[in-house]
Amino acid sequence: MYKHILIPTDGSEITAKAVGTAVSMAKLCGAALTTICVKEPFPYSAISEMQPVPPQEFYDAQERIAAAHVKKVTEAASAAGVKCSGFTVEALHPWEAILDHAKQQGCDLVVMASHGRRGMAAMLIGSETSRVLTHSPLPVLVVK
DSSP: OOSEEEEEOOSOHHHHHHHHHHHHHHHHHTOEEEEEEEEOOOOOOSSGGGOSSOHHHHHHHHHHHHHHHHHHHHHHHHHTTOOEEEEEEEOSSHHHHHHHHHHHHTOSEEEEEOOOOOHHHHHHHOOHHHHHHHHOSSOEEEEO
């Protein structure tokens, strides 16, 4: 069935449910897992005095947070006896980074969480999950 599953993580509670599903599926299929956490790029401003945090401090904090999210997934996989690789990447559009990473790693399934936004919030904020669903050439399992 599936041989390599990608599980994007943002550390949220709903993502933890998707992680549990992905780990269970990987164990059942004998698949490897890859997890990815997408970091935000530094919000550069035309007025350098308006930077709230120095760039290196921002990058270090983003990496520390992303690495902690990835570590949670790799630990959950390890506890279940599933091989898991973890990555952090920086991207302006997380959905593009997710799909690019799935292609680079040779994944054949993406398991993602849906935050379940409705109405105006869904329209204004959008959803990385819906963008992955729209653009993915791979099967995508959405966990609610």
